[in-house]
Amino acid sequence: GAGVSQSPSNKVTEKGKDVELRCDPISGHTALYWYRQSLGQGLEFLIYFQGNSAPDKSGLPSDRFSAERTGGSVSTLTIQRTQQEDSAVYLCASSRRSLAGAIGGELFFGEGSRLTVL
């Protein structure tokens, strides 16, 4: 597609359930990033992929959070046993090269997946 696609756009779930959020990056973009945007907060870095590898997982809040990327393309962010504090907008971004590789290139963001945990 022309831009970064994320699904679902909205997800309401009950506390304790697992959720999967999907990101389809721009074709040919090797770098992929997940950020979280909570109400009144800035964007919080979660994880970075280069190809299918995740060199930096330092932002994942707990072991309930995991992410994978397959085929150097689609990525899935999984949150297990969701808690109310997980409610946020989860943003995915992709870039043709890494920020380091392109001297701070440009991230292209999707519209996000809004997660509400009741």
Place this chain on the structure above:
Amino acid sequence: AQSVTQPDIHITVSEGASLELRCNYSYGATPYLFWYVQSPGQGLQLLLKYFSGDTLVQGIKGFEAEFKRSQSSFNLRKPSVHWSDAAEYFCAVGAGILFGNEKLTFGTGTRLTIIP
């Protein structure tokens, strides 16, 4: 650790008036600095970025920003705003990009409202 402060949560400006959005960062060396805009129902879009060289950088949509090392600031400006500029604006710093650190630290954003 790097940090970014956007002191203004919400700014209201008349259409046609000038605009300045403030951004202060905390980092020992020269950081990589970015401004992103988030319009309703859209993803974040890069307005401009600074790495080195000329401290006044030009971006898209008529925006510019000036890096001032002495003030640790990277304020965003536009001489005359349009109603379509109403959006949320985020300043971001990438302090470790040169060393392979891909993490950007974002400020909490400034919501811009334009009045006729």
